[in-house]
Amino acid sequence: MKKRYLILVLAVVVMFTDSLSAQDIHFSQYTNCPQLYNPALTGQFETMLKGTLLHRRQWRGIGSGYTTSGVDAQYKLLSMYNDNYFGFGLLVLQDDAGKAQMGTLMVRGSAAYNLVATDNDLFSSGVQIGFEQRSINFDGLAWDSQFDGVAYDPSLDDRERFITTTRSFIDIGAGAHWKHRDKKRFDLGYSIFHANQQITMIARGDDRVRLRQVYKAAWIKRYEHIDMRYDALVQRQGGSNEVNIGVTCEYRIGEESKYTNVKTASLARAGVFYRWKDAISPYIGFEYKRFAAISFGYDIRLAKMPFTNGIAGGPEISLTYLGMPERKRMKVIK
Numbered sequence: 001m002k003k004r005y006l007i008l009v010l011a012v013v014v015m016f017t018d019s020l021s022a023q024d025i026h027f028s029q030y031t032n033c034p035q036l037y038n039p040a041l042t043g044q045f046e047t048m049l050k051g052t053l054l055h056r057r058q059w060r061g062i063g064s065g066y067t068t069s070g071v072d073a074q075y076k077l078l079s080m081y082n083d084n085y086f087g088f089g090l091l092v093l094q095d096d097a098g099k100a101q102m103g104t105l106m107v108r109g110s111a112a113y114n115l116v117a118t119d120n121d122l123f124s125s126g127v128q129i130g131f132e133q134r135s136i137n138f139d140g141l142a143w144d145s146q147f148d149g150v151a152y153d154p155s156l157d158d159r160e161r162f163i164t165t166t167r168s169f170i171d172i173g174a175g176a177h178w179k180h181r182d183k184k185r186f187d188l189g190y191s192i193f194h195a196n197q198q199i200t201m202i203a204r205g206d207d208r209v210r211l212r213q214v215y216k217a218a219w220i221k222r223y224e225h226i227d228m229r230y231d232a233l234v235q236r237q238g239g240s241n242e243v244n245i246g247v248t249c250e251y252r253i254g255e256e257s258k259y260t261n262v263k264t265a266s267l268a269r270a271g272v273f274y275r276w277k278d279a280i281s282p283y284i285g286f287e288y289k290r291f292a293a294i295s296f297g298y299d300i301r302l303a304k305m306p307f308t309n310g311i312a313g314g315p316e317i318s319l320t321y322l323g324m325p326e327r328k329r330m331k332v333i334k
Helices: 002-016
Strands: 049-058 066-078 085-097 102-116 121-135 166-181 185-193 212-222 226-237 240-253 266-275 279-288 292-301 314-323
Touching: 085 121, 102 166, 266 292, 279 314
Parallel strands: none
Antiparallel strands: 049 066, 049 314, 066 085, 085 102, 102 121, 121 166, 166 185, 185 212, 212 226, 226 240, 240 266, 266 279, 279 292, 292 314
């Protein structure tokens, strides 16, 4: 009973404490879900269409664990007069967490304008508007007030007062991004989310979704057949901070035409991401001729947490479709 009670307490703490500030959905391979981190990245890919299916599972040692699934879909609208273009996207994610079945349904639409300032520089800005619903089921949870001094008695009043079990709100986000491709190749971006939320499920509580700030950077080194990419992501939300760094090696298989799709190389990928003092996430992937890609990784937990039966990490997989209806390769800054 004591073990069960502590697990439930830990789950409730994760859900409601102010210090954790209602942590958002996140992925270890964050480059596969760009709309979640910066709406200005919408449309920044080489083809016309892009759709990614995502699935992640973690913390299986706590209740039923945490599962996140969804789709990141994007479309590029080219200008008839210059190389500038619009990017439009739809992001749908469903997250289910723990014993209390805390669920988050997220539906967001993104729009970005990508300005080709020079042959080597692409500046973009984007906005994001979405609907988010959060729900929780308190049936079956045990509270300390239901312990009668000898044993747990579910018939006792739990003395907890909740205003509602389901809340919905409109979410707003915005971001900016700079992509530079010359002798030095790098990306820099900044975005904000949750500037207008105030939801409460606890009487006299303050579980407002805190403002989330995202800083993103990347540096790319190209060789004859190999690209090395170094990524860094810093997120700040309330009193919480997350630092995620990664390195990816891409090996090009086959020759590639610069102006048409007659010859298109495939890519084999391998890399690792590291969340500071939390987890290391190696992954592998393969992209077939700008048509489809798959990526698979696994979180190896470094942070210790009691009563998890040693099963804290979990798998993450993504499947991507890349569509290009025209044979002429678009002029974009890769």
